[in-house]
Amino acid sequence: MIDFLAKKLDWLDVHQLFYIFNDLSLFYIIIPFFVLELIRYAYLKRLDKDLVLDSIANVITFGGFFLVEVILGILAITKVYYWVYNNISLPHLELNWATVICCVLLADFAYYWEHRTMHRIGIGWATHTVHHSSPHFNMSVAYRFGPLDAIMPVVFSLPIVMLGFDPILVLLSEVFVQVFQTLLHTEIIGKLTKPIEFIFNTPSHHRVHHGSNRQYWDKNYAGILIIWDRMLGTFEPEKEKVVYGISQPINSVNPIVVFFHGISRFVKKLGQIKGFSNKLLAFLKPPDWMPKQ
Amino acid sequence: MKNSTLVFRSLGIIIFLAGLAHLFSFGVDVSDDTPTLTSETPSEPMEQGKVATPAENTETDFLTDQWKVAYNTDDFKGAIIYSIKKEGKVYNAYTHQYEDENGYAEKAEGSKALTITSFNGSKGKGIYNIEYEGKQYEVDCKIAQVDENTFTLSYDYYGYGDVETWKRH
Ligand SMILES: [Zn+2]
Ligand SMILES: [Zn+2]
Numbered sequence: 001m002i003d004f005l006a007k008k009l010d011w012l013d014v015h016q017l018f019y020i021f022n023d024l025s026l027f028y029i030i031i032p033f034f035v036l037e038l039i040r041y042a043y044l045k046r047l048d049k050d051l052v053l054d055s056i057a058n059v060i061t062f063g064g065f066f067l068v069e070v071i072l073g074i075l076a077i078t079k080v081y082y083w084v085y086n087n088i089s090l091p092h093l094e095l096n097w098a099t100v101i102c103c104v105l106l107a108d109f110a111y112y113w114e115h116r117t118m119h120r121i122g123i124g125w126a127t128h129t130v131h132h133s134s135p136h137f138n139m140s141v142a143y144r145f146g147p148l149d150a151i152m153p154v155v156f157s158l159p160i161v162m163l164g165f166d167p168i169l170v171l172l173s174e175v176f177v178q179v180f181q182t183l184l185h186t187e188i189i190g191k192l193t194k195p196i197e198f199i200f201n202t203p204s205h206h207r208v209h210h211g212s213n214r215q216y217w218d219k220n221y222a223g224i225l226i227i228w229d230r231m232l233g234t235f236e237p238e239k240e241k242v243v244y245g246i247s248q249p250i251n252s253v254n255p256i257v258v259f260f261h262g263i264s265r266f267v268k269k270l271g272q273i274k275g276f277s278n279k280l281l282a283f284l285k286p287p288d289w290m291p292k293q
Numbered sequence: 294m295k296n297s298t299l300v301f302r303s304l305g306i307i308i309f310l311a312g313l314a315h316l317f318s319f320g321v322d323v324s325d326d327t328p329t330l331t332s333e334t335p336s337e338p339m340e341q342g343k344v345a346t347p348a349e350n351t352e353t354d355f356l357t358d359q360w361k362v363a364y365n366t367d368d369f370k371g372a373i374i375y376s377i378k379k380e381g382k383v384y385n386a387y388t389h390q391y392e393d394e395n396g397y398a399e400k401a402e403g404s405k406a407l408t409i410t411s412f413n414g415s416k417g418k419g420i421y422n423i424e425y426e427g428k429q430y431e432v433d434c435k436i437a438q439v440d441e442n443t444f445t446l447s448y449d450y451y452g453y454g455d456v457e458t459w460k461r462h
Contacts, residue, residue, distance in 0.1 A: 006317045008433055090311075091319070098317030102310045109306055163311040164318075231302055233294035 005098040014095060018172040022179050029183060034139040037188060041138075053253035055140040060255035061130060065145035077154055081167035090164035100173075103165045104224075107157065107173035111181075111223035114156040116234065119218050124152065125287035126266035130258060135245045137210055142182035146262055177223040181206070191238070201226045204238045211242040355438065356384050356412060359462040368424075370394045374462050375406060384409040384419075407446070409436060421448050 041047040085092070093099045118124035127146030134141045153174055160170050184206040191197055191204045201222035209220040219236035222229050229235040250261050266282075273279050278291040356377050363372045374390040385408050388401035409419035421434040434448035442461035448454050 002317075090315070093314055093318040096317060099314045102314035102317075106307065106310050109303075109310070113303070159307075163307075164315065228306075231306075232299055 005101075006096050009095045009097065009100070011095060014100060014169070015172075018176060022172065022175045025179055025183070030139050030142075033183075033186065033188075037138045037186060040188060050253060051136055054134055054136055055138070057253050057255040057258045058134065058140040058144040061145050061259045062143035064147060064255075064259050065149055068147055069150040072150065078167065078171075080154070081158070081161050081170070084158055084161045085167050089162050092166070093164045095166065095169070099165065100169065103160065103169050104173045104176055106160045106163070106165070107170060108177050108222075108224045109228060110156040110160060111153075111174070111177045112221050112228040112232070114152050115221040115223070116218075117156075118149075118152055119221070120286050121284050122266060122269075122287050122289065123148070123283040126262040129246055129262040129265075129287075132210060132246050133250050133258060133261065135249065137185060137187055137207060137242075137244045139182070139185050141210075142185040144258070147259060148263075180224045197226075198230075199225060199227055205229075207242045207244075208236050208238045210244050212245045212247055213240055213243055215240070216242065217247075354379060354384075355414065355441075356409065356444075359389060360386070360459040361462040362457050362459050364457075373401070373406075375459070377407075377409075384412065407434070412436070414438070421446065423448070423450065425453070 038047060041051060115128075118128035127148035130146035131141070131144050131149070134144055157170050157174055160173075161167050181201070184201060184203045186203050187207070189203040192200075192202050196202065197204065201220070201224055205220045205222065205226050208216045211217075211219075216236055219234055220226065220229050221234055226235065250257060252258060252261075270279050270282055273282055273291060275291070281291065282289065357379050358377060360375045360377060361372055362375065364370065371391065371393040373388055374392070375386040376389040377384050377386045386406050387403045388406050389403070390401050391399045393399075405422065407419055407421050409417050411418050415438045417436045419434050419436060420431045422429045423432055424430075430450065432448045432450040434446055436444050436446045436459075438444045439458075444459050445456055446459055447456040
């Protein structure tokens with residue numbers, strides 16, 4: 001076992017494995033599943049114009065997110081990652097099963113905190129609210145992203161690079177976590193067996209995360225492992241039927257409105273806040289924070 | 294949950310996971326390298342049987358032959374002639390003869406220097422025994438055919454690497 005975990009791996013093989021899950025799963029899981037969901041919606045007579053347009057808006061927001069990711073990201077991000085890796089990092093780790101698994105788990109843990117931060121600071125919620133603003137819950141919602149969603153992961157994954165993990169491995173692991181999370185956006189799968197629901201994030205747990213029911217707010221931030229929520233006090237099981245969405249619904253399927261509603265609400269809020277330091281604080285304070293006036 | 298609890302638990306998780314990765318990368322690897330030493334001192338002779346047996350060379354592969362590699366390092370200037378034999382599914386290279394700069398030859402002890410675990414006719418992978426400060430380490434290496442009578446062997450071990458040219462002898 002130890003030999004197996006410590007055995008050196010070939011970069012090409014690791015790349016291939018990540019590629020099979022990170023990239024190809026779109027074709028062998030996500031799209032077939034979405035089709036299944038559409039059939040289910042049709043069967044339940046819930047397949048209406050709103051749902052279809054909502055799904056289209058979701059995919060368009062992903063396009064916007066991806067564009068930002070490409071423009072701001074890839075070039076600058078890999079440069080920053082490599083600078084950190086070569087200048088302020090612990091000894092560089094080898095590529096073996098143990099380091100790959102630890103890297104994925106650390107990326108998952110970083111995702112937990114990144115996600116929690118997105119919910120609990122003003123500027124974070126201004127972008128992440130987009131993901132939560134759909135009144136529906138299906139695979140396409142997983143692609144509903146806000147304009148600044150690409151930035152926060154960088155802040156939280158750089159420490160992993162500083163721990164000695166290869167920047168490319170870190171990026172691949174981040175995508176792995178994200179793709180795992182994508183697969184949870186479905187109403188088709190109920191609760192899974194107890195041990196799985198105890199350890200892993202599941203569709204049931206993530207439905208709770210998307211709930212606008214008061215007890216479901218800011219719960220189940222997990223990517224792959226729900227145990228982070230259990231350990232850090234943010235776990236909530238699915239009991240009451242989940243009502244999807246946010247407390248102040250946007251009632252729109254216009255992709256532009258969907259994509260920018262968080263930012264425009266935040267800007268409006270900044271306009272109402274008096275004083276420069278208070279305006280600055282609004283970026284970092286919880287989304288419902290207002291200075292005492 | 295108190296903020297201090299969150300910080301301590303989070304740090305605990307990060308230290309555990311990062312520690313595990315470093316342990317498997319360096320801790321295990323180092324202790325893993327020691328037992329795989331082919332011999333504590335490279336001059337220790339191999340078992341006689343191993344050197345003597347594979348005389349019949351029925352395989353007419355590209356690899357199975359004698360190969361000469363020139364070295365020009367502080368440790369050793371000259372050349373080594375290796376003999377590659379197919380043994381089961383792998384190819385093993387044994388030291389056959391040493392030559393110093395002046396061409397003076399000396400029979401080698403026939404120790405195993407290289408195992409080629411896979412070879413597709415033009416490229417392959419294997420494990421190379423390199424000597425460092427009197428100890429031998431097994432490192433991953435790649436081989437690539439250059440022409441009918443030449444292939445290169447390359448390895449990289451924590452930044453200490455080289456590309457050797459193996460010429461048919
Ligand atoms: Zn969220
Ligand atoms: Zn979600």
